[in-house]
Structures are given as C-alpha cells and as structure tokens.
Amino acid sequence: VSPRLRKALALFGRLPGVGEKTAHRYVLHLLTASGDLASELGRAVLELPTHFAPCSSCGNIAELAGATSAQCAICTDHKRDAKLLCVVARVTDLMAFEKPGTYRGVYFVLSGLLSPLEGIGPDALPIAQLLKRIQSEQIREVILATPATVDGEATALFLRREMQALDVTVSRIASGIPHGGDIEFIDSVTLGRALEGRKTL
Amino acid sequence: VSPRLRKALALFGRLPGVGEKTAHRYVLHLLTASGDLASELGRAVLELPTHFAPCSSCGNIAELAGATSAQCAICTDHKRDAKLLCVVARVTDLMAFEKPGTYRGVYFVLSGLLSPLEGIGPDALPIAQLLKRIQSEQIREVILATPATVDGEATALFLRREMQALDVTVSRIASGIPHGGDIEFIDSVTLGRALEGRKTL
Numbered sequence: 567v568s569p570r571l572r573k574a575l576a577l578f579g580r581l582p583g584v585g586e587k588t589a590h591r592y593v594l595h596l597l598t599a600s601g602d603l604a605s606e607l608g609r610a611v612l613e614l615p616t617h618f619a620p621c622s623s624c625g626n627i628a629e630l631a632g633a634t635s636a637q638c639a640i641c642t643d644h645k646r647d648a649k650l651l652c653v654v655a656r657v658t659d660l661m662a663f664e665k666p667g668t669y670r671g672v673y674f675v676l677s678g679l680l681s682p683l684e685g686i687g688p689d690a691l692p693i694a695q696l697l698k699r700i701q702s703e704q705i706r707e708v709i710l711a712t713p714a715t716v717d718g719e720a721t722a723l724f725l726r727r728e729m730q731a732l733d734v735t736v737s738r739i740a741s742g743i744p745h746g747g748d749i750e751f752i753d754s755v756t757l758g759r760a761l762e763g764r765k766t767l
Numbered sequence: 768v769s770p771r772l773r774k775a776l777a778l779f780g781r782l783p784g785v786g787e788k789t790a791h792r793y794v795l796h797l798l799t800a801s802g803d804l805a806s807e808l809g810r811a812v813l814e815l816p817t818h819f820a821p822c823s824s825c826g827n828i829a830e831l832a833g834a835t836s837a838q839c840a841i842c843t844d845h846k847r848d849a850k851l852l853c854v855v856a857r858v859t860d861l862m863a864f865e866k867p868g869t870y871r872g873v874y875f876v877l878s879g880l881l882s883p884l885e886g887i888g889p890d891a892l893p894i895a896q897l898l899k900r901i902q903s904e905q906i907r908e909v910i911l912a913t914p915a916t917v918d919g920e921a922t923a924l925f926l927r928r929e930m931q932a933l934d935v936t937v938s939r940i941a942s943g944i945p946h947g948g949d950i951e952f953i954d955s956v957t958l959g960r961a962l963e964g965r966k967t968l
Binding site for chain 2: 568570571573574577578580581582583586587588590591592593594595596597598599603604605606607608609610611612613614615617618619620627629639656657658661677
C-alpha cells in the first residue's frame with residue numbers, strides 16, 4: 567500500500583466505526599462509482615464546517631446561517647416547549663423521536679453513554695452542561711430517553727441521581743413490549759418490565 | 768433537515784453499507800472531530816480519482832503515476848508468478864491474502880459474488896474478462912478463493928464449470944477447522960468438510 571493510499575485510508579478510519587476494511591471498500595467504491603461521487607462527496611465534506619456546527623444548546627446538527635450563533639432548528643423553534651427537555655444518547659435517537667412529530671419539547675444530546683467497561687465515565691459526557699442548562703433555563707421536566715440497554719439504564723440512573731437536588735421532574739421513557747411484538751418471542755427481561763409498567767385501564 | 772444537509776447525507780449514503788443513521792454519525796463526527804478532519808478528508812476524497820484507479824488487470828486499487836496506464840503494484844511486480852491467478856470476491860480479501868506475504872502469484876477481483884437471491888447473475892461480474900485473461904496470459908493455475916459461504920461456493924462452482932473448456936488447472940482453497948479452532952464448538956458443515964479434506968500424514 568502506497569503512502570498516499572495509506573493516508574486516505576487513515577482519514578476514512580477516523581470516522582466512527584470505520585476500520586481498514588470499510589475504508590478500503592469506500593475508496594474502491596469512490597473510484598468505481600458512476601457519476602462524480604468522489605468530487606461531489608469530497609466537496610461536501612470540505613464545506614461541512616462552513617455550513618454546519620453542533621448546536622450550542624443541544625448538540626444536534628445546526629445549519630449556520632450568516633453570522634448567527636450555532637443553534638439548531640429545534641432549539642430556535644419558539645412554538646416548542648423549551649421547558650420540556652428530552653435527553654438522548656445520539657443525534658440519530660433525536661431524529662427517531664422527531665419522526666412521529668408528536669414530541670414538542672426540546673432535546674439534549676449526550677453524544678454517548680456511561681460505560682465503565684469502555685472507560686467512559688461522567689467526565690467524558692457533557693453532564694455539567696446539562697445540569698447547568700436545567701437550572702438556567704428552568705426546565706420543568708427532563709425525560710431520560712437513553713436506550714434500554716445496560717449502559718443506557720446505568721446512564722439514566724446516574725442522571726436521575728445527579729438531578730435529585732434540582733427542582734425538576736425527572737421521567738424515564740417506558741420499557742415494554744414493542745408495537746406488533748408477539749408475547750411468545752419477547753425476552754423475559756422485557757416481559758418483566760412490561761408487567762411492572764402495567765397501567766390500569 | 769435542511770436541503771443542504773440532506774444532500775450531504777445522501778452523498779454519504781451512496782457509499783456501500785452507509786444508511787441514514789451512519790451518514791448522520793459521520794457528519795456529526797466531522798463537525799466535532801479534533802483537528803482538521805473535514806478539510807483533510809474532503810481534500811483526500813476530492814483527489815482520489817487523480818491519484819488512484821481500479822487496476823485494469825485485476826481490479827485492485829492502483830496508484831496512477833504520471834501517464835502510465837492503471838496497473839497495480841502487484842500486477843507490475845515482475846518477481847511475481849504471473850501464471851498463477853487467485854480469484855477473490857473483494858479487494859479486502861486480496862489484502863488478507865497479501866498479509867502473510869507467502870502467496871507469490873497475481874489476483875483477479877470479482878467485485879462481488881453470484882447471488883440469485885439478490886439478483887446478481889453472471890452478467891453482473893467480470894467473468895468474460897476473467898476467462899479472456901486466463902487464455903491471453905496463458906494462466907497455469909486458477910485458485911478460486913471466494914468465501915466458504917453459499918454465494919461463495921456457488922460462484923466457485925460456476926467459475927470451475929466455465930473454465931472446464933480452458934487449458935488451466937482450477938483449484939479451490941481448503942475449507943476446514945480454522946487455526947486455534949476447538950472441535951467441540953465447530954459447526955457440523957465445517958467438521959464434515961474437515962473430514963472430507965483430510966490429508967495422509
């Protein structure tokens with residue numbers, strides 16, 4: 567492998583989840599793809615920081631329009647309930663909550679989860695920033711919408727504890743049988759949670 | 768999502784295996800990564816077609832040096848046995864065979880496998896080019912090194928049949944227990960192949 571190719575592969579390898587094999591696949595695809603994919607994608611990547619930045623309030627992708635500060639379309643939408651804050655692990659989780667269009671609050675993206683096994687402690691996440699925002703913006707309710715995994719649950723528990731001293735309602739999204747889920751094939755942890763979280767009709 | 772962001776995401780989505788979520792992750796990572804990743808990667812992608820092309824003989828990534836035609840470092844290495852041809856599905860498989868450094872023949876990259884279920888027939892692969900190369904370069908032996916999967920085996924069988932009329936030895940890489948593999952945990956198909964392929968000591 568030539569130094570120049572090695573450098574291109576290393577740059578692709580800095581994208582999350584991209585190893586040597588995926589980098590090779592990308593490079594080869596860019597060389598064989600129809601149209602002008604390499605120049606179009608190259609230009610788009612080059613210009614990304616000119617047009618976008620992480621939202622200074624929530625971490626979502628914000629489009630930079632002129633000299634205004636980096637705030638995303640959700641944080642600047644005054645029809646939203648700015649006192650209702652949904653805490654998610656990733657921007658893609660935020661997108662998932664936005665799809666049904668029913669949630670009208672705002673978000674906070676952690677950009678990760680606590681994971682003792684991977685050495686990700688509280689200091690690696692913007693928890694101080696989250697707590698400060700809850701206070702300074704007088705948030706009414708925080709919805710902990712981290713995933714129902716070991717790390718997601720641990721992060722939710724940790725955040726709830728951190729927020730105990732604050733004057734804010736803290737809730738956790740429901741865990742149970744997914745829509746269309748057949749009882750027979752659901753794992754026992756989920757079934758246990760579905761029973762625990764039952765509601766009187 | 769703004770039109771400009773949608774366009775950037777769509778361009779990433781044209782890379783193999785990249786969906787909406789991965790594209791989002793890449794964009795966000797490029798906006799938050801330390802250093803100048805976006806401009807470095809953008810420039811590298813932009814310049815890829817200037818410096819590289821698929822090798823005209825084997826399909827490997829070839830570095831373009833001046834006005835010479837696109838042939839990769841393996842195909843232009845005169846110390847290699849140009850009459851021994853190893854047929855692989857992907858460039859990454861070629862790299863895997865190159866790692867130990869013991870194979871001294873050349874390669875042919877199919878860039879895929881026959882897959883009736885995915886609608887990939889013989890016409891979608893450069894099989895005519897492979898057969899022509901075997902004849903015109905008087906290949907002595909073709910090693911079919913497609914993976915030991917359903918599609919990989921089917922492709923190897925198909926290629927063997929296509930090569931029957933040609934004056935060439937066709938071999939298939941061995942299938943059996945991997946190095947370090949414990950008998951107890953090996954699937955029965957692999958065990959069957961290991962027995963079938965046994966060698967007298």
